[in-house]
Amino acid sequence: MKINMAHGSGGNATRELIRDLFQKYLTNEYLEKMEDAASLPGSKYPLALTTDSFVITPLEFPGGDIGKLAVCGTVNDLWMSGAEPEYLTAGFILEEGLDFSLLEKVIASLSKAAKEAGVKIVAGDTKVVQGNGGLYINTAGLGFQKYNQSMVSGTVLPGDAIIVNGDLGNHHACIMSQRMEIINNIQSDCANLGPAVKEILQSGAEVRLMRDITRGGLGTILNEIAESKNALIEVEETKIPVDPEVQSFCEILGLDPLYMANEGKFLCITSQKDEEKVLEILQNHPLGKRARCIGHILNTDKFQVTVKTRLGGRRIVDILYGEGLPRIC
Amino acid sequence: MNLETIIKEIGEYKGPNLKFMEVCGTHTASIFKNGIKSLLPTGLKLISGPGCPVCVTPSAYIDKAIEWAKKPDCVLLTFGDMMKVPGFTHSLSEAKAEGANVEIMYSPHEVLKKAGSNPSKTYVIACVGFETTVPVYSLLIKQLEENNISNVKLLTALRQVLPALEFICSTDSEIDAFIAPGHASTILGSDAYRNLALDYKKPFAVAGFEAEHVVIAIYDLIKQMEKGKHEVHNLYPSAVRPEGNKTALETIDQYFTSGPAYWRGIGTIENSGLYLREPYMKYDAGSLGLSDDADKQTSKCRCGEVILGKINPDECPMFGKACTPLKAKGPCMVSTEGTCGIWYRFSDRK
Known part of the structure; x- marks a missing residue:
């Protein structure tokens, strides 16, 4: 199956895509509420916030894929400022013609990487654009600066x-x-x-x-x-x-x-x-x-x-x- | 004698002032990358010669390439280095941003697959290089013939090293000795420099590209100068034979013939270009007569003198100001192997 423009229409196809793919792999107590914005507990530590976009081709490569890369790239930025990553958001821009099974592999990989990094995906978005089977991911990462004293x-x-x-x-x-x-x-x-x-x-x-x-x-x-x-x-x-x-x-x-x-x-x-x-x-x-x-x-x-x-x-x-x-x- | 001793002896050279030219851009890159100039005595200067194929390609060639890339159903294929070379108005990179069909290739043979599967499109390959790269294009023509592919054309700016060296020797006596190019010599052979060495009484050392190879070549040339010799020493025997690569030379000769060629900044040098022979001219994309001679550029760019070793890049009024790797005016700033680009990236400007 391929992604088509209907998957971005906001209608039934979009709901199915979210249910069968994103919710399946990325669920947690914040995401499953399906609200417009995630309500998150605060912390006594200062916040560190970062954003990054991933536009790599090919989508899969020896040693990783765009999903793993999106998580690692974002959490690494937080760690570099002495912050322990807690929450991530993920916006997916899908080009029509993207292979559904490839997208599923990427989401599964992103989910696995997030679990390993100890971060929760607390908000997400999907858009479909005309194109040629490409996939782009934008993330935001939120962490608590527990360790930056020495820096x-x-x-x-x-x-x-x-x-x-x-x-x-x-x-x-x-x-x-x-x-x-x-x-x-x-x-x-x-x-x-x-x-x-x-x-x-x-x-x-x-x-x-x-x-x-x-x-x-x-x-x-x-x-x-x-x-x-x-x-x-x-x-x-x-x-x-x-x-x-x-x-x-x-x-x-x-x-x-x-x-x-x-x-x-x-x-x-x-x-x-x-x-x-x-x-x-x-x-x-x-x-x-x-x-x-x-x-x-x-x-x-x-x-x-x-x-x-x-x-x-x-x-x-x-x-x-x-x-x-x-x-x- | 170990390398450390050789470096020490070079550093302690106290004889008459010497100027050596490294002809090949890859040597220039190795010299800077390895900090070799910081090891030389004040009396010894290395001058970078015209051995970067991108640097010597004229503006008229770039304009011709853009002309093709703008045609409907036409794709121009080029190596990455050519993208930023300035034409009279645009570079290929700028033309691409404006919608021209320019694609970066990694091997000219990529075109066989593309042309085969898109017969309605014309593919024009920007073929730039010295003797080292020419056999690749010979092989390509052979494959085009064998596979009956007619929608591929070659826009050539192919150059020969020896006429350029002859030109430098005959016009500029300041160069005392030459580090001969490693790659081109694998095709030409070390004997190819013998006549130049004899006629102009200049020593040659054929060298590889590792730091050690270059250092040893410099040492060899100092010793030749001290002894008043002007011989050709092949210090890269693992890759270069005295007679060169006969098969490659024959392949070049089968498909290409010599003709005058314009070298950016230098001018036209007789017999220094290679053009497709008559039976294969149907593959040519208009490579003949691409010269900037008519346009004596109003630019202050002094790339020509840089390529001839007459000035250092920082003696050009545009260097590091109007002309930087991000906004290259002259070709020597464009390529990673260009003298000005290397000078800008690796030398102490700040």
């Missing part, structure tokens, strides 16, 4: 360590491989970072800030941090973790893992004294087995990101300009 000031100091939780570029390389019909074993790293982040935050380690390394990649995010903190950041090329298969993929296509998107990687800046502590937590966690300290804040009177290369040379790392397009030769 309040947001200042970084010379000597602070920059830690990443593992190999860079897998998601980007995986999606490109799918689009280009290249057969390889590269999987998306799409993951809920919550369990690892929670352990770090609960350890009492001095965490200055955390950022998930999504669009724009590590290079762009380091530049954003350097600019906002007026910091000179130096990373070491040999310490940046990249899966050998992803590295080869990048070399063939002229891509740089520093600028590639990830969906299960984050960067954590800690005080020098807690560098080892955070590394140990991560390396003992399934989400951070290949975690590395990749560099340090050198000083805070000049904004720049440099890489010390394998040969001992130095170069500037700039932000990503435009699209990361494959090279010609």
